[in-house]
Amino acid sequence: MKAHVNRQFIREIEKAFSTIYPYLRIEFPKDGIRWMTVEEEGIDSERWLRQAQDLLKSEVHLSDDMTVGELEARLQELLAVPVAIFRRSGKSWLETKMTRDWTLKQQNDHGRELANGIK
Numbered sequence: 001m002k003a004h005v006n007r008q009f010i011r012e013i014e015k016a017f018s019t020i021y022p023y024l025r026i027e028f029p030k031d032g033i034r035w036m037t038v039e040e041e042g043i044d045s046e047r048w049l050r051q052a053q054d055l056l057k058s059e060v061h062l063s064d065d066m067t068v069g070e071l072e073a074r075l076q077e078l079l080a081v082p083v084a085i086f087r088r089s090g091k092s093w094l095e096t097k098m099t100r101d102w103t104l105k106q107q108n109d110h111g112r113e114l115a116n117g118i119k
Contacts, residue, residue, distance in 0.1 A: 027085075028082070
């Protein structure tokens with residue numbers, strides 16, 4: 001069964017998350033999802049960012065001490081679609097599968113160090 005997810009809402013979740021953690025990135029798969037348009041959902045597109053921020057704050061309870069694994073599981077539970085978190089490494093983005101038990105703050109700080117050439 002395919003999940004129905006609004007593309008604009010997903011983009012706003014990605015944007016809101018990256019504003020908080022600039023060295024981390026959320027990605028949602030394109031396969032297996034029927035992306036709905038704003039018109040199909042019947043919600044004004046300007047409201048998506050507020051709804052994405054509300055989701056991260058009130059439903060996900062996003063915090064610096066949340067682990068990547070916890071965030072992925074919570075988003076998948078709420079949105080019914082798989083999600084992956086990536087960390088900046090210089091000019092590349094690395095999947096955080098091997099460091100899923102690190103907190104978002106640890107991941108973001110490490111990404112900042114790698115991006116700035118600090119070891």
